[in-house]
Structures are given as structure tokens and as C-alpha cells.
Amino acid sequence: xxxxxxxxKVLDELSFRVxxxxxxxxxxxxxxxxxxxxxxxxxxxxxTPKADPEADGGVVWVEGRPYxxxxxxxxxxxxxxxxxxxxxxxxxMVFQQFxxxxxxxxLRNVTEAQVHVAGRSKEEAEAKAxxxxxxxxxxxxxxxxxxxxSGGQQQRVAIARALAMDPDILLLDExxxxxxxxxxxxxxxxxxxxxxxxxxxxxxxTHEMGFARDVSDRVMMFDSGRIVEQGPPxxxxxxxxxxxTQDFLRAVLAE
Amino acid sequence: MDFxxxxxSLPRYGEPLLVTVGVTVASAALALxxxxxxxxxxxxxxxxxxxxxxxxxxxxxxxxxxxxLFWFAFAMPVVLGIQFDYLIVAGIIxxxxxxxxxxxxxxxxxxxxxxxxxxxxxxxxxxxxLQKLRLVVLPQAWPEMIPSLCAFAIMLLKASALVSVIxxxxxxxxxxxxxxxxxxxxxxxxxxxxxxxxxxxxxxxxGMRALERRAKRGLGIEAKVQKGRLAPAVxxxxxx
Numbered sequence: 001x002x003x004x005x006x007x008x009k010v011l012d013e014l015s016f017r018v019x020x021x022x023x024x025x026x027x028x029x030x031x032x033x034x035x036x037x038x039x040x041x042x043x044x045x046x047x048t049p050k051a052d053p054e055a056d057g058g059v060v061w062v063e064g065r066p067y068x069x070x071x072x073x074x075x076x077x078x079x080x081x082x083x084x085x086x087x088x089x090x091x092x093m094v095f096q097q098f099x100x101x102x103x104x105x106x107l108r109n110v111t112e113a114q115v116h117v118a119g120r121s122k123e124e125a126e127a128k129a130x131x132x133x134x135x136x137x138x139x140x141x142x143x144x145x146x147x148x149x150s151g152g153q154q155q156r157v158a159i160a161r162a163l164a165m166d167p168d169i170l171l172l173d174e175x176x177x178x179x180x181x182x183x184x185x186x187x188x189x190x191x192x193x194x195x196x197x198x199x200x201x202x203x204x205x206t207h208e209m210g211f212a213r214d215v216s217d218r219v220m221m222f223d224s225g226r227i228v229e230q231g232p233p234x235x236x237x238x239x240x241x242x243x244x245t246q247d248f249l250r251a252v253l254a255e
Numbered sequence: 256m257d258f259x260x261x262x263x264s265l266p267r268y269g270e271p272l273l274v275t276v277g278v279t280v281a282s283a284a285l286a287l288x289x290x291x292x293x294x295x296x297x298x299x300x301x302x303x304x305x306x307x308x309x310x311x312x313x314x315x316x317x318x319x320x321x322x323x324l325f326w327f328a329f330a331m332p333v334v335l336g337i338q339f340d341y342l343i344v345a346g347i348i349x350x351x352x353x354x355x356x357x358x359x360x361x362x363x364x365x366x367x368x369x370x371x372x373x374x375x376x377x378x379x380x381x382x383x384x385l386q387k388l389r390l391v392v393l394p395q396a397w398p399e400m401i402p403s404l405c406a407f408a409i410m411l412l413k414a415s416a417l418v419s420v421i422x423x424x425x426x427x428x429x430x431x432x433x434x435x436x437x438x439x440x441x442x443x444x445x446x447x448x449x450x451x452x453x454x455x456x457x458x459x460x461x462g463m464r465a466l467e468r469r470a471k472r473g474l475g476i477e478a479k480v481q482k483g484r485l486a487p488a489v490x491x492x493x494x495x
Binding site for chain 2: 042043044081085088089091092093097099100101102103105112113116117144145146147148158161162165
């Protein structure tokens, strides 16, 4: 698939697949297209259309069915909002800037979509929210507004909020980049916990190489919208093949 | 100056005061509904939705209120055959349309100022466009609108004096009438309505302040008065 913003080609004939339950970490310099991939998968961006999707590709597939496109009279056409609404319910996302709803207290941040989108009863949604908030270590903050929480706490609420919708695929977009260094560990601990106890497919953009090494099954190195190199984390971190990867890792690990 | 005559005629202000308050409240209600409708429409992605709203807003912002009042009161019955039973209705509609057009920019601006990340989070949770608006966007935009809407409400109160030119009997009209009568001081009567407008404006301001404090509490923010202004909404960062 391709993705261009105006003349700027962010993703260049990119093609890869992720297996169910696989944990993939996307690394690479800023502007290399990592975040754009997550945003495409969350349908916050659309792939740059191709004239003939069947032949040229440029289609995102999830669970064996077209995702960025829909079938219409036997042909693939860019999906409309109705199709996307139906398909994206399997995908959840945690953002760099948390994006909790400031007008709702912590508990309601986690229950709101459960009630209004997943159609659960209020009791059911609250029970689920409480158990998830307990998982992220914030069971005592349910009655607080997000503005009263630290960045790390807000991000843990955001993780609970995404998990509450039971996604099959969880997208993590630089979830610790906006946090003070001492708050990063708590958030990563929660994510390690999620990775260890669930079979959710995870796509993770991060600069936390230690976390990438521990959690992921595969690491993908991006540059200029292309995959430079990919492989299991041990191989990628200990003996990267490409010069671009070596330079990047040296720079990141020197910090 | 004859204070006695003015004081004795004060009870006569009762009914016109109700007219002034009635015109203000009714046209403010109309303006508020229009402001939200037009504000949402002018902020729409779709040209077909945006254009008619934009034309309406620019038309009412770009022409004189006084002329609009005359138009609704006297030209519409002739040109379009629409006759209002009471002139006060023409006055309410003209003022409501006018201030609705102005305030729609406040609504549009406040909605546009809701951070993009909020909408993206709402999309990630698969909320419908209507749910995004109702649950996420409007509750956050509303506290930001209140100070500007308050300013427009006070301007609307003062503009309500204009309905006297189409023959609606409000306090401004009465001051003019009484001031011309023998034994009455015109200056004093205009001083009386000046005070009445000031008190009404103060009531609106106080009410809006209370409303804003309540709205900000709904965002977990204690609204404090800072140099006469309310504290701005806390940005996403929070307290680390």
C-alpha cells in the first residue's frame, strides 16, 4: 500500500502481514511512517487509492477480509463510514497524548464506549471497567477527572479504556513518549502484563528498546516509508544486517 | 429637577419592563438555537451544508439591525404576505436572527478548538459522529463558549431597546413617552432606564458566571477569577 499527504509519499509500496496474536514493534527515525501505519489501521487516515485495487493492491486486510476497502458489485472500493464503523470495532488504539475525555471522570472514560458502542448495560460496563482499572493499578482513581491525574496515570486509564472494548488488535503509538522518565516504567509494566496475559495482536511504535526486546515477536525497522529490515528482536538488536538499522540502534541505545 | 414626578411614575415601568425582559429572553433563546444550528453547519465538511448557513450568517451580520426590524415588521407583510399578529414577534425574530448569526461564530470556533486528538480517540472507540458531538465535543466546547455568549446576551439586551422604533412598548419607548409629558424630566427618565439596563446586564453576567463555574467543574477544573477573567481550560498534560 501507499500513503501520500499531497506530494509527500509517507508509505512507499509497503506490504507486510501480521499474524493473529503476534507482537510487532515498529522502530525507525521520526517521519519514517511508523505512526502513519497505526493511523491507517485505526482508520484515522485512508490509504492513497489505486485505480485497480484487485491488481495494484493498496488494500488493508484484517482477519481475511478487506478493511480499508469494501466489496461492491464484486469489486473493491474505498470503504464508507458505515463499513469502517463495523470493521474498526476489532481494533483499539492508545495514543501518545493519551486523549482521555476531560469532561468525563476516569470510570466514565472507560465505560462510555462500552455502553454507547458495544451496547453493554451500565452495570456490566462498570464491572469490566473496575477490573481493568484494577489491572492498571488505578482502582482508587475511578472518581477523579483526568486533569487530576499524572501523565502516567492518564496513559494507564487510556490503556484500560482501549482494552474495555475487547479489541483483537491493539495499536500502541509511542505511548510513553510524552511521559516523564520516572512514569514510563509503570506504563510499560502494565503493557508487559497485558502482553503476558492476553493473546491480543499488538502493533507497537516505540523508542523503548528494552520493552521491544522483551515483548515483541518481531521488530520492523522503517525508513522513508519502507521496511529496511525485520526479524526477531534478538537478531535485530544483537546483529542487525543493514547499515541503516545499525546506525539507528547505535543512536537510540547511546541515549 | 422634579424627582417626585419621576418616582410617582415608576410603577408605570412595570409592564414595559416585562416587554424588555420578554424580548431579550425570547430572542436570546431563538439566537441560542440558531447559534448552535448555524455554528454546526458553518463548521461542516460538506459544502452543501456550509454554504446556506454561511450566506445566512453573513447576510444578518452584514446588514443593519434597525433595517431588519423594519423589514420584519413592515416590509415582510407586504412583500411576502407574512403578517405577524404582534409587532413584538417581528422584533424577537429580527433580534434573534441577528444575534444567532453573530453567536454562531462563537459556537463554530469553540467546536473547532476541541483538540483533534479527542475526535481521534472517539473514532478509535468507534463512536458515531452524533455520539462524538454529544458526548465528547459539545461538553468540552460549551464552557469555552459561555463568556462570549454572555457578552452577546448583554449586547442583545441593550439592542432590545431598538424594538421601540417599530412601536413595541418597552422601557426605552416609555422613557421617551413620559419624558415628553408636562411636569416630567426627560433626563431623569432616561437615567431610570439606564439603571434598569445596567441591573439587567449585571443579572445576566452573574448568571453566566455561575453557569461557567458549573461547566468548568464538569471538566474537573476549579474556575478561578484571574484578573476579571475565568481561568482557561487546562490542557491535556495534567499534573505530573
